[in-house]
Amino acid sequence: MLRSCAARLHALGALRGLPGAARPPARSPGPARRSLFLEADFHKDSSLPKPSWSKDMRLLFDQFMKKCEDGSWTRLPFYSYKAVQNVHDFIAFIHGSLPSTAKLVDKEQLSQAQIFTESFKDGLGFEYVMFYNDAEKRTVCLFQGGPHLQGMPGFLHGGAVATMIDATVGMSAIKAEGLVMTANLNINFKRPVPLCSVVVINSHLDKTEGRKLFISCDVRSVDETTLYSEATSSPSSRRKCGPSPAPLTRC
Amino acid sequence: MLRSCAARLHALGALRGLPGAARPPARSPGPARRSLFLEADFHKDSSLPKPSWSKDMRLLFDQFMKKCEDGSWTRLPFYSYKAVQNVHDFIAFIHGSLPSTAKLVDKEQLSQAQIFTESFKDGLGFEYVMFYNDAEKRTVCLFQGGPHLQGMPGFLHGGAVATMIDATVGMSAIKAEGLVMTANLNINFKRPVPLCSVVVINSHLDKTEGRKLFISCDVRSVDETTLYSEATSSPSSRRKCGPSPAPLTRC
Numbered sequence: 001m002l003r004s005c006a007a008r009l010h011a012l013g014a015l016r017g018l019p020g021a022a023r024p025p026a027r028s029p030g031p032a033r034r035s036l037f038l039e040a041d042f043h044k045d046s047s048l049p050k051p052s053w054s055k056d057m058r059l060l061f062d063q064f065m066k067k068c069e070d071g072s073w074t075r076l077p078f079y080s081y082k083a084v085q086n087v088h089d090f091i092a093f094i095h096g097s098l099p100s101t102a103k104l105v106d107k108e109q110l111s112q113a114q115i116f117t118e119s120f121k122d123g124l125g126f127e128y129v130m131f132y133n134d135a136e137k138r139t140v141c142l143f144q145g146g147p148h149l150q151g152m153p154g155f156l157h158g159g160a161v162a163t164m165i166d167a168t169v170g171m172s173a174i175k176a177e178g179l180v181m182t183a184n185l186n187i188n189f190k191r192p193v194p195l196c197s198v199v200v201i202n203s204h205l206d207k208t209e210g211r212k213l214f215i216s217c218d219v220r221s222v223d224e225t226t227l228y229s230e231a232t233s234s235p236s237s238r239r240k241c242g243p244s245p246a247p248l249t250r251c
Numbered sequence: 252m253l254r255s256c257a258a259r260l261h262a263l264g265a266l267r268g269l270p271g272a273a274r275p276p277a278r279s280p281g282p283a284r285r286s287l288f289l290e291a292d293f294h295k296d297s298s299l300p301k302p303s304w305s306k307d308m309r310l311l312f313d314q315f316m317k318k319c320e321d322g323s324w325t326r327l328p329f330y331s332y333k334a335v336q337n338v339h340d341f342i343a344f345i346h347g348s349l350p351s352t353a354k355l356v357d358k359e360q361l362s363q364a365q366i367f368t369e370s371f372k373d374g375l376g377f378e379y380v381m382f383y384n385d386a387e388k389r390t391v392c393l394f395q396g397g398p399h400l401q402g403m404p405g406f407l408h409g410g411a412v413a414t415m416i417d418a419t420v421g422m423s424a425i426k427a428e429g430l431v432m433t434a435n436l437n438i439n440f441k442r443p444v445p446l447c448s449v450v451v452i453n454s455h456l457d458k459t460e461g462r463k464l465f466i467s468c469d470v471r472s473v474d475e476t477t478l479y480s481e482a483t484s485s486p487s488s489r490r491k492c493g494p495s496p497a498p499l500t501r502c
Contacts, residue, residue, distance in 0.1 A: 104445040110404070110405060111398075112399070113398040113401045114401060115401055115402070116411055119375075119399035124363065147361065147362075147364040148367065150367055151366070153364070154361060154364075157368070158421075159368075159411075159413055159415070159418070162414065162417065183440060185409070185438050186435070187435065187436050187437075189436070191351075195364060197355060
């Protein structure tokens, strides 16, 4: 579904200039897209170092920033909004892509909406930053899972790991094709991730066949010796969809 | 991995009396298990109706409570703890099952630990209740995804959906075999789930082969007409593991 791209519509720096990046449907011009973007909170790029980041997280961040100096890698900023101010504009935007399910959205409830991965106080939830290498079609996410993401005592909940895998493979797809929807996410859990540790999620666009993308991903320890999880995902690009998109299950 | 059972070690009502339910390793008797259980917060069963539950959630809850009257279904209470008071006891408990990875747990950080699905204020995150039918080997989860679980504007993040699928198939496995670890989670996303709506996650133990369980699951709208997701999971029971468990990837 479209969630892979949508959770990152707020990563505006990443989306702008993308091939096939989000465009308003022909029948709902300008306003929806404008408000979607202009109401975002540009004051906080949550992928920059914070006091809550561990030493491992900072070291890795510095290493990747070093790799960015020659232009082979780029850091992907993450701008978020705290609440949906103009719900009607959002609904109009969504309606162009998902007409049948958009009707089911309760507009009243959206006033409290927050992006899932940004719903925690600093250091308690999802702390992460992504880097992208266009030549290699590779997205790397440095992820520090905070203490409020616990499953088994002392370890991250599998759902929290799945969330960040989804976010990373989604970003790989977005960088390659713009708007996408993830049809499948297949995760092999090898061993649990210790709470508050830092892991490296390495995602690679393996190939594309028509509108279908094939992305692989693994989750490893900072020193790369421990494999925590492997995953594959197969999003579909929506770049050839017209203003009246095909049903979700077919597109 | 063990997370499927572990996140629900706190569902004590569900675990007690289970076939193969969690037992302390032979080399770490009594205390670890005792403190694990006794320090839980028994005052709050978070799967009971709350003011934040929608009308749909309450209606479905009442329907399933009605089904419980003849004993065919049972509600699975969920007791949580807010913080790990005695970290050493927890680590000892974990160490018996996961000796290699347990060493990596940062004991200091655990003082802030909270169960992922319980880390949100009432109504903002994961609101859910599970019911179990032993004869049918079926677990049903009624799930209302709050506004802080947003992915695409107006819809749940795929990771939030994956989290609840994981929790539900994990419970199916726990009810059948006690301690389990989920090796694989394969989700087909059909369409996005509207934020704050209620969905029914229906999980079924299809078969067991040795220690391996095969569980299928789907996520549907309240009226069952809309299929949001389908998933399969293949946890492995640990019931035949001795006090020196085999490596995670083999067990």
